[in-house]
Amino acid sequence: MQNDSRSQKIVDIIQAYARRHSLWILAYGTGCGAIEIPSTMTSRYDAERLGVRGAATPRQADVLLITGYLTVKTLKRVIRVYEQMQSPKYVIGFGSCAINGGMYWDSYNTIKMLDQYIPVDVYISGCMPRPEAVLSGFGKLQDLIKAGVADGPKRYEENFDWYRANQKKIIKNWNFADYNW
Amino acid sequence: MEKYLDILEIAIYGSAVALILIGLYGALTKKSLIKIVLGLSIMDSGIHLMMIALGYLKGGTAPIFSKGFENSADQMVDPIPQALVLTAIVIGFGVTAVALSLVIRLYRHHDTLRIDEIKNLKW
Amino acid sequence: MVGSPVLFVAIPLLAAFLIPLMGMIWKEFVRIIPGLVLAYMLVLSVSLIIYIQSHGTIVEVISGWGPPVGINLVFSPFSGALTTLMTFLGLLVWLYSHKFKRNVDYEPAKKYFILLMLMVTGSVGMVLTGDLFNMFVFIEIVSISGYGLTSFFVRRDSAEAAFKFLLMGAFASSFLLIGIMIIYTQLGTLNMAEIAQRMPQMDYHMKVFSLIFILVAIGVEAETFPLNGWAPDVYTQAPGPISAAMSGIVVKAAVYANIRIIYTMYDLQGAYEYLLIIGLITFIVAETAALKQERLKRMLAYSSIGQMGLAMIAFGIGTKEGVYAALFLMFSHAIIKSLLFFSGSYLVYNKTSKYIKHVNGMGKYLPITAFLFTLGAFAIIGLPPFMGFWSKLALLSAAADSNLVILVAVILVVSIVEAVYYLRVVNRIFFFKKRANTKPEKPTINAMIAMLSLAAIVLVIGFYPDLVTGLIERAADDLMDKGRYIGEILSKN
């Protein structure tokens, strides 16, 4: 993307267009937010018209949806899933639990600040957010992609040590290999 | 005399056959080893008797060229059956002896003389 | 002429008497004399065979009484071939048992070798004699020595086997006597050639009766079907070499007698069919009975019976090819079955019960013996390129030439059964784990020589059957040519 040639620019534009109109989501349905995703896809809201579509595995997905609070246990899986996804990849934090712990703010084993562990692009507020809010969240993400600021993987790579330190602080029995960039 | 000889001949043949049948009966139905050996001997005797009888010529003489009988070769009884029977008797004697010795060993080994109990070897 | 056929009977008989006497001088004579005698007989028979090729059949007249009155011995190509085979096997049996069983010391060895000599005498006599009653005598000699040898081992069930043999043998001798008697009353002679000559004059029913009595009587020795109950027991209980001698020498002699009577003496066509049918039944029953045997020697015994059935079938075909095949079968069976008995008795050496399961894993401990047994098994199944194949081929070919397609099929089907039980044993020898309580026993050197020479014959004939086919062919010619037999003997008068 550092290439300034004209043809590269055109490619970039097309790429950005394609990326924002084809958001394959991997819904990490940890909390009550998981129930909102299906209704977002149903005929009333029809997220597919935006190019949003479910992906089966992390390898195929573009967007990781963290739909609710994360515990110590689930954080490990989320990290793994995030690391298995292929760049460019985006993370949407979903509901107040993902933002600051929400109603579990004082629980001993929930994660309060999601963006300390993985780079989050968009938070959707609400407890729970309605499908309309979810759609607007996707819209926001598209805007970010268009603006070229949805560069989660880059941030993650650059601040990898910090992220990993944070992650290891929470997860005591760390038993998987460091991500091999 | 003729009639007497006829009767004798029939009697000899009859007794030979009877002996053979008795021997067969004994050897085939009796369970005791001794009796079986006895039956075999009896059967042998019957056969020997029959052979002698077959070689017998009515009114014949012994098949020996002795004085006074130089030219009576056609008067003599046939010598060959007699020779055969002699041999056969000897053989029968040998067989019986072996049989009895075997019976002794069988008795030692199996503690019985019943042939239907001596069936270690079968099928 | 290097010797007379009389020697075949006289020398072993003499040896049998001499053995105890010489044994008093030096105990080893007991073991040595039989070997010398048998070796001499072998040399004699071979040289006689060579002699008769140029000079024709030898008819030896005993003590000056010419046929048909006196007793005569006939050394024809047929009987000569069998004599050679028998003396050769006798020699091997002697070699095998020369030092066999370390526990056999002087006394038992004396008995053993005396009886063995008598057995050889009787068998060779049966083959050579031209006189019916003389044949009876020889059969009895063989039988009595057979009873004795069967019951040789005291600790086994050998007495039981011997008694069964004796029972059957006694019946057989009675029947034989009756048969001979009928012939004598009808024809007034006992010389086989003359009987053959006069046979057409005989009353038909008498002819048939006499034939039936004689067939049943000799059938006992020849192991035909309903009369062979003794055979498995005897083979199982007799010492290994004696089993070999039984199947290789005695039974061969009996079959010879059977065949000589049917082919030469009688002119009944139905007798051939009798041979065919009874041979087939014998073959089928024996081979199927062998399938599920648990004891090795018993299995071999049934196999032996089956092979004799096969030989009878071949004789029953009645053509020259059939006779050729039958003789070839007898020859190969004698060699192979001896090999099997020899090696088999070492494979199950130490056990009195001699179960087949005791051969498990012996291939590792007794490699050569196991190999020889396998060779024998392969040969007797009829696998090329071993000897058994050529004889089986001759038989099948003879049957096919006579258009007996069904017979060929039946023989082949039953042969599969035969293959199965032999291969089961072979598999056990090589591929099963040795049972913990069996102890392998190395064969003695003389036994090994005997086995190896048999194996060599199996292989050599397998690769080069021409060594014997000429001989057998001449023997077959001789048997088929009834008129010449009669002529040669009666011309001695």
Place this chain on the structure above:
Amino acid sequence: MEILQYIFGGIITFLLAFVVGMTFGGTRRKIIARIQNRYGPPIYQNFIDAFKLFSKTSAVHHGAMHYMGPAFLMVSSVVSLMFIPILRDGGWFPNLNFHGDLIFLLYMMVFGSLGMALGAGQTGNPNSAIGVTRGLAQMVGYEIPWIMALVAMMIQFHTTSITGLMDVQLQSGTWNLFASPFAFVAAILASLGMFRYAPFNIVGAPAELASGPASENGGKYLFTMMSSHSVFAFVKLTLFADLFLGGAGNLVELLIKTFLLYMIPVLYGVVNPRYRTEQAVRWFWGWPTVFGIIAIAYAVWST
């Protein structure tokens, strides 16, 4: 020069197949959405997805076979495409189709699946292997009515060549759809399995097997798979059109015919749930095979 023409023609054919296949796929999504009373994605949505996948900047592989699996698939599709007569008279698509041989094509069509299956196998993902076994089983299922239909045609017209079959239709003036209707039914029923849409989508089996063989494939792998599936769909549809609908004289005709044929599995699919594997296999050995047998009997009878 001829070679260049072939290469150029091949490229044009490929582009055509790619575009048509992708568009048909988008249409299918749209149709499904409309049936579900949704607005649905645009028809060109598949192009966007493909391009996005193609422009992914990172990729992982589990080994050589995984790396090459999708390429096998692509090769299979392209080679099949090369052997299919696109138009009756060649025209713009002068490829190897004059050799067009049914048997060769049948084998060529499974080549890619096998390569893909190997790639899927190497990932070590159990879902992939399960999907592959299902796919292979289903393939054995639908091959029976399919080959029966083809054999029926071969009996009827004595040729194994696709061009031969097209010529026959051209000469007689009737489509094989009418000349051998049972074969057509059998082939169409088999095609339901070939397209792997519901109720026969047991291979990918969304929400059951993750996405089956494709579980570990993202980015360029998925792009390759997607495009070769599209090409493949076009190949199959063209084959059906050639065999049963008399081929096509020009592109418009081709598009209409293939679209109509495409609607059969699509519409059958949207109203059906998913079969289990053995049910699917048995289904193919039921009525479709009966039709196949009837087709053969009819063919034997009519010749």
Place this chain on the structure above:
Amino acid sequence: MNVIFLILILFLVGAIVTAFAGKWSSLLQDGLFILAVTIPAVLFFTQVEMNQLVGWTRGGIHLELGLTPFSYFFAILVLLLGVASAIYSVGFMHGKARKSYYYFNYLLTIMAMLGILFSRDFISFFVFWEIMTWASYLMVVMNGTRTQEIGIKYFVFSAIGAYAMLMAIVLIHAQTGNFLIQDFIDTYPSLAHGRQILIPILLLVGFSVKAAVMPLHVWAPGSYAYSPMSFTSVFSGALSKMGIYGMVIVFVTLLSHLPEGGLIRDIIAWMGAMTAVIATLWAIAQDDARKLLAYSSVGQLGYIVIAVAIGTPMAMLAGLFMAFMHGLFKGALFMVVGAVEKQTGTTDFTKVTGLIRKMPWTFLTALISIIALAGIPPLGGFIGKWMLYESLILSDHYLLVIVAFFSSTAAFLYAYKFLFGFFLGQEEEEWADVKEAPITMLIPMLALAVGSILLGAFPQLILKPINNGLISLGFSDSYGKLWETSTLFNEWGDKVVLQPIIYAIMGVFLTTLAFTYFRNRKRTRYVSTKDISTSGEIPLAHENLTFKENFFQPFLRAVEPVMKKQIDWYYREFGAGLEAIFNFTRRIYSGNGQTYALYAVIFLIVLLLLNGNLFGQ
């Protein structure tokens, strides 16, 4: 001494010498073994002249040996596989028990196969046939596992076949008076009709056993699976082809004179087809590589039998070509299994997974051979399959096409299972130390695989010898007709069109690769098979998630009705019944001496009663 004798004797002497050389030095033994195979092979290809007859006499029977063009084709296969597998054996048998035994039987088998091909009379044919049988039998039981079952089964079926053949041979002898094959072929048309039918059927039964045709095939899976793999590649690759060799001769020279010949051919073709289907289904159900390949061999032989039995010029070419191809790829596949067995100690799919990165060359061989097996273009397997289908269609055997195609499609299932089972799937800790097979094993494997590729591009290499052979048998010039009848071959006369096709495929393949993959090649990372998307869960090192149990269960459930009982079962029950009857009949020998005596007397009485009937004059 004639060179044919020399070759056979060299094998024989080689066998004996090799067997004993092991006493002194293992290395010497290996060297002698390879020499004992290669020297006769070289002699064969350089010295043996075609159609030269050597006569000799054994046991009063005139025998003849000689080489015909037809047997020359099979001899190529035998010697090719023989040499390849011999080199492989050296590596495979290294450090194993019974090496001398193995070498001895191996050389004998090769000798017997060559002998069969040299034989111009029935007796030497049969002799060599039986030597082959027992030598291979000894190989089957060599491992000592299930000998009483597998080995005996093999031998019994071989014996059924061999004895059927022997029966035919003696019947032939009864008709012609000698055993020469050519004489019989000449006199065959003048035989009585019953014999004309009976003799070919008996011969066909004999050959069908070795070719593992349906009701007589039950020996094959076990025997192929339990003999050492290095031998099985010859066993399945070349030895089974001896049955095909005989069948072709019977079909061409005998059945073509017979009005009923067509019917017999059809029956055999259908038997072959059923073999192909059933064996393929059973192959799918196997979890052991050896058994899978064994069943697969049976199935593949089924195709060959179909082709040969149909017997049109093209079908004949197809059948023999497939026979050769089957030798190549199945030989290579068995070698692959042997290599895996050697390196891991097991051949069970459920135990071994993920060897692809440990044994890449082995995998490559397996891949190429499997592609050839599945009949996927461009390898040689496809050409054979394709000729088969085309000839079936052209000769109006449409149902056979369907059956053959079905089993060919179903073959993909086991083909995939084979590749997946060993090489794909997750890489396990247990097999982390597995090394690639030694070079002596790799070279022959790869050579055979290259052969498969080569024949895909240049099938005429082997089609020409086949055609020469068929012409010498009195068959029409099929090779010439190939260009007239075929749609795939006939484009440019004598050149096979497949070559440009193959180049096209390769080109497309390479282009695709370059286009899609070169672009972001740098950014593609390798990740281990533990790093898979399993809902974020990470499989631990000792956890193996590979899907391997009940691999094709859904499919097997679908075809369950066909596979309820193996044919094997009927044979087993029949055999058990027979044994029970035999067990009963031997109770005739009751053990009671008196009973035996009673038998004698009863027998005598019966004979006396029957006298007039039995001994009627």
